[in-house]
Amino acid sequence: GAVVSQHPSRVICKSGTSVKIECRSLDFQATTMFWYRQFPKKSLMLMATSNEGSKATYEQGVEKDKFLINHASLTLSTLTVTSAHPEDSSFYICSASNRGSGNTIYFGEGSWLTVV
C-alpha cells in the first residue's frame, strides 16, 4: 500500500483562486519532503524542499509567494497554489524518504491541477 499519500488526486479550480494539496507520510516521520511538478510529456522538476518546523527551500525560478509550502508536522506537508492561473495547471508530486528504512524515497500518487 501507499506509504506517501497525496490529496486531492484531481482538482479543478477557477483562475484567481487558491488550492491546497496535501502530502502525508503514512508509516514514518519525514522531517523533509519534496515537491515536484510535471508538465505533460516532460520531466519531473523539483520545485522546493519542505522542512518540518522551518521555511521551505525553493529552487531557482520557483515563486515562493505563489507556491506556499507548510510542513507543520512530521507527517504532513502542504503545497498551496495561490492566485492560480491556467499556466499553473500541472501534475504535482511529493516525495519523502523513510530514513528508518534505508533512506528509500517514496513518492505520492500525484495531484492533477487544472485551472480554468
Place this chain on the structure above:
Amino acid sequence: DQQVKQNSPSLSVQEGRISILNCDYTNSMFDYFLWYKKYPAEGPTFLISISSIKDKNEDGRFTVFLNKSAKHLSLHIVPSQPGDSAVYFCAASENFGNEKLTFGTGTRLTIIP
C-alpha cells in the same frame, strides 16, 4: 539546462526480449542514480538504484549498469513483459541519502505481445 538526459523518448520491444533504456548525465557531482517507472497520473515507483562505487546492480529482471567515466547509465529489463509498458525515468542525486533528485525526461517503453 537538462543535467540528466534520456535521449530516446520512446522504445518498443517484443515481449520476452531485452529492453535497454539509456540515460546520460552531465553533473559530475552526481553519484547516486535511480530508475523509476511511472504510469500516467500516478507517482513514480522505484525500481532499482546504483551508487557510483559500483558499475552494476541487479534485482530480478532489472539490471542497472553505470559507466561513470562516460557519465552514462542503462537499465536492462529481461525478459520484457507486457506489464513493463510504462514511462521510465532515470534520476540522480549528489549522494546517497540526499533526497533531492534530478530527473531525466523519460522514455516510454512499449512491450509488444
